Amino acid sequence: MLRFSSSASEMNSPIFLYVAIILKEASFHVLVNDASSFPRPYRIMNRSGLSLYYHQEMLSRSLQVSDSSSCLYLAPFQHVDYALEEPIQPAKLLLGVQGGTFSVYNLNQLGVGQDLLYENSHYLSVLHRGAQNDTDATEPYVLEVPRGTRRVVLARKRPGDRAQLWYLSPTGHVFHEGSSPPHEPGEDLEKRFNKRSLVLDLYALPATGVPSSNCVGWLPPIDSRSKSQFLLAALCITTYSRSRTKYQTWRLDANRSLLNDDNFYVQSFRDLDSGDMLEGLAVLAxxxxxxxxxxxxxxxxxxxxRAICSRPGTGRLSVTLENESSLGPTKVIRIDEKRAAESQSDRWSDRCGGKDEIELLTLATEPSAYAVEFFANLPMGMGFSVVTPFAEELVYASLLDIQLQFSQTKCTEQFQLSVKWVQIDTQYFGSNWPILIYSDYHTTARSNVEEVQQGNMLEEGTVIDSSKRLVSAILLGYEKQLQSQWDMQIFDNLSLQINKLVIQAEEMLILKLIQFCKQIFAPPTNLLFNLNTQQSKEADQLKSAIMCNTSLPASDLGDAFGMVYMHRIYVKTAPLKLSVQTAKQLIGPDLIDAKRLMPSLMSFADADLSIKPFTGEHQIDSKLAC
Incomplete structure (x- = not known):
């Protein structure tokens, strides 16, 4: 695929060209066509809750991500189709997360690439009974360390304020981001344990008297009975010290209560019934x-x-380059959120709100699983007749024990059909054989089920009676993409499997069926012979208007479906038993056109017909290669 840059072509959007080289007779032909209807070479799929930036990495350009003019951005839970800006340059993509790290990925090497890291702190939100009736409390109350102090108080949540952000380490230490030096995303945890790191700690309250507001903050009165029965302390931040490990190591219990290794529980006051009274309140333990x-x-x-993540995610993104069967030749760069380590999950994530917030955001942002889903099970089957415009019935088809499943999302469509028994009866006058096609019971019994390879589209094994279990006579399934940007029908998988059938074909019936199909798919003719002259003119004008508004000629039925791409196609039939009977009478003039479409036939009976299975990948039905 070639691409002209927008500056070279003086256009606002790039132009994609598809180049095919074919050998025709003794000459090579280079065919160039517009590739706007073709799948793109790459698709970047962001399945995280963060914005990403990306651009092609050039040999003449260093790893500078500050050049915003060369970067493209991808919103959370979105995907974008992509092609290299410079095809002659190496196929390398620079991908990064805003506020985190970036890395360069080789687009010719499938597999898992280097993870992207970003800093993800938490708000520690306190659920206070007094705030439940406060209609003005639009934001939760969180733990905050006012600037210039080391005391921990309650305050309304302010997004992005580092004074309210905390880092929950897997070891149980709670680092205060606003009082600690900045850290690089993904920095080793050991570097945080230094003399300048401030962690959540306790300040013991005096047994009698009122503590200083400069050290603790505002506290409501505490009854004397509680002071005599409990050891009281206020939350504060101090430098990390190994000697105070039991006071500086915290966890969440099953009731979402915060406590340290010395079993000090964080408390809320009972008598505060107004949200305004919680602002600046010291946090008691x-x-x-x-x-x-x-x-x-x-x-x-x-x-x-609750520990509320400041950004959705766990701080680490996995990047994988793979071939997605549903996208045909398109390579997918998939960015997913990585789960936290087990040690951290056991202490924080399983009982804190961070994980819940991520899951709720994912459910609210990602598209629903299925927009439409339909399943039908018809044990008695269905039947239909083929009747010509001259009221002549040709065949009657009986399909028994049908299972049909159809599901459709915003981007994909799946169809699965299983028919256990097929029989098509001949109905036209003068036929020699009463049945055209029927299933063979002897090869669909359980004892001979190995003769036919079964697909994985539908569950097999519908019980017909107590001694036999039939497999499908016809098994059809496909997975298709629903998209409008490419003038192409993209099938991820197309599978057709036919069990052993007995076919008794009569030449006259085949000709009539061909004629019927031509009448169905042929362009409309002037059948309004009963109209007067004025009505005929109006009908011709209407037909001309319709043809003018049609982008494709009506005679070319295949163009109505555009180009067809099939990533994988599989067709398999069991050995068929075929009998053919030529016409005994002269073929009328109405069947001459149908006769030209069919080769000369000879009569024979009970011939075994074996068709080799066909498996193809990346099948493109293109007139370009004809």
Whole structure:
């Protein structure tokens, strides 16, 4: 595929050309055609909740991602078709995540590439009973460290404020982002444990008296009974210290309560019924004293806490280059969110709101699984007749035990059909054989099921009686893409399997069926012979208007479907038993055109017809190669 740049062609959008070289007689022919209806060479599929940027990596250009003019951007949960800006340059793509790392990927090498990393901090949201009736509380209350202090208070959530962001380490330490030096995305965890790192800790409250507001913040009165039964402390941030490991290591229990290794639980106050009273409130932690006789307090209770991700995801994106069968020759660069490690998942993700937020966002953003889904099971089957315009019935077809499944999404369509028994009876006057086609029971019994390779489209094994289990006489299935940007029908898979049939063909019946098909698919003729002159003129004008508005000539039926691309096609038939009977009477003038489409026949009976299975990949039905 060739591409002209927009500057060279003086057009706003690039032009794609498809070049095919064929050998015809003794000459090579180079055929060039517009490739706007062809699938693109690549598709970048962003299945994460983050925005990405990408561009082709040139040999003459260093890894500079600051040049916004050369970068293209991809929104979350979106995909884009892509072709190299410079085909003569190496097929390398620079891909990065905003606010994170970037990497260069070789588009000729399938497999898993280097992960993309980004920083993902959390808001620690506290569920307070007093805020449930506050209609003005549009944002949750989160833990915040005011600038210039080390105390932890409650505040309304402000997106992007580093004073409210925390990093939950797999070891259980909670680092405060606003008070810690910036870190590179994906930096080793060991580098965070230094003298400048501030982690969540406890400040012991005095047993008597009121603590200083500069050290703790605002606290409501606590009853004396609670002070005598509980050890009280306020949340704060201090430098990391191994000697205070049991106070600086936290986890979430099954009730979403935050506690440290010394069993201090984060508390909420009972008597605060207004959301405005929570602004700037110090966060209390408590645990029962060794000799406590009460485990419930009249002033506070263990609060629920959620860890809300500042960005959707786990901080790591996986990049995979693969061949997607549903897209034909298109290579897919797939970007997925990677799950957190098990050690971190056990401590935080399984009980915090971060994982839930990701899943809810994915469900709300990604398209639904199936827009349309239809399944039909017809044990008694169905029948239909073929009747000519002259009211002559040719055949009657009986299809028994039908299973049909159809599903359609925004982008794909799947169709699966299984027919257990087929019989087509001859109905026209003067026929010698009463049946044209019928299934052979002897080869569809369970004992001979190995003769026919079964597909994986539908479940087999519908019980006909207590001793036999029939396989499908006809098994048809396809997977197709629904798209409008390419003038091409794209089939991911097309499978047709036919079990053993007995065919008794009469030449006269075949000619009549060919004539019937020509009448169905042929362009409309002037059959309005009963109209007067004025009506005939109006009919001709209407027909001319329709033909003028049709982009394809009516005589070319194949063009109505455009080009057809099949990534994989599989056709298999079991050995057929064929009998042919030539016409005994002269063929009338109405069947002369049909006779020209069929070779000369000879009469024979019970001939075994074996057709080799056909398997093809990347089949393109193009007039370009004719």
């Amino acid at each position: 408590a645990k029962p004293k060794p000799r406590a006789v009460e485990l419930l307090s009249n002033s506070f209770y263990p609060t629920n806490l």
